Amino acid sequence: MEIKRLNERFAKAEATEVLEYFLKEYGKEAALSSSLGAEDQVLTDMIFKINKESNIFTLDTGRLHPETYDVMDATNLKYGVKLNVFFPDKTKVEELYQTQGINGHFESIENRKRCCNIRKIEPLKRALKPLKVWITGLRASQSITRVDMPVVEWDENFQVIKVNPLINWSEEDVWDYIKKNSVPYNKLHDKGFPSIGCAPCTRAIKEGEDIRAGRWWWENPEHKECGLHAK
C-alpha cells in the first residue's frame, strides 16, 4: 500500500526532505493548513524556502486574536506572499448568531461544536476538497492521542493523505528553529499560550498544566476536540 511505503521511507527523514518530496510530487494539490502557531510557522519557513508558489492556507474564523493577524501580516511581508485565507460562510455565521448569540458557544457543548463546525470545519472541508495531500504541524508530544501518529497517514475523514513532518519534533526543536531562522511567530506564545485558536476559546496555561488545558478550558477534557484532527 502506498501509505505504508511512504511511511517506511519517511519515518526517520528530516522534515525538509518530507516536504520536498510531497511538494514536488503533488504541487498545488499539497497544502499546509496553518493555524499560524509556532509549528506551522516552522513549516511555512521550510515550505517557502523550497518553493514560494506553494499552497499554504489558514482559516479565519472571525474570532482570532489580534496577535494572530499580526503574525499573518508579518509572514506575508517576510516571504513576499499572500497566505490563502478561508472564511466561514457568512449566511451560516449570521444564522449562528441569530440562534445562539455571539458567545453562545460557552453555553453548551452542542453550541460550541456548532460554532466550530461553521467557523472551522466547513471552511477546512472547502480548503481540503481539491487537495490530495494535507500537511500539518502536529507533534506527537502535544497530546496523548498523537503519540502513535505516523509521518504519513490516510485521513479517512477528509479523504486525503495527511503528512506530519514535525511529528517527532520536541517543543525545543521548534523554538530552536524559529530563533535560528528568524521566523515570525505569534507573540501570544511569549505570554503562556502553547496553542493559539480563537480568542474567546483559548487562554494561557500555567507551568505544569497540560498543553491542551488552554483550549475550551470550561469543558471536560473528553469533549475537547473540534473535528479538525479527529481519528
Ligand code: SF4
Ligand atoms: S474555537 Fe470557539 S469561537 Fe472558535 S469556532 Fe470553536 S467555538 Fe467558535
